[in-house]
Amino acid sequence: ARPYNSETERVAAFDEFLRIYNHERGHTALRGDSPADRVPNLAGQYS
Helix, strand or coil, X not given: CCXXXXXXXXXXXXXXXXXXXXXXXXXXXXXCCCHHHHCCCCCCCCC
8 A cells, every 4th residue: 555645646656556456466265366366368468
């Protein structure tokens, strides 16, 4: 958590937060995997 000086500043940081949260950060409920690791066929990753 961190404070933001404005709603504009918070909105500007949101996309990067989501990228890290969903693609890089390991989640204990997923045994250390990120959500993106557990979801098959994300956009652009079809096999």
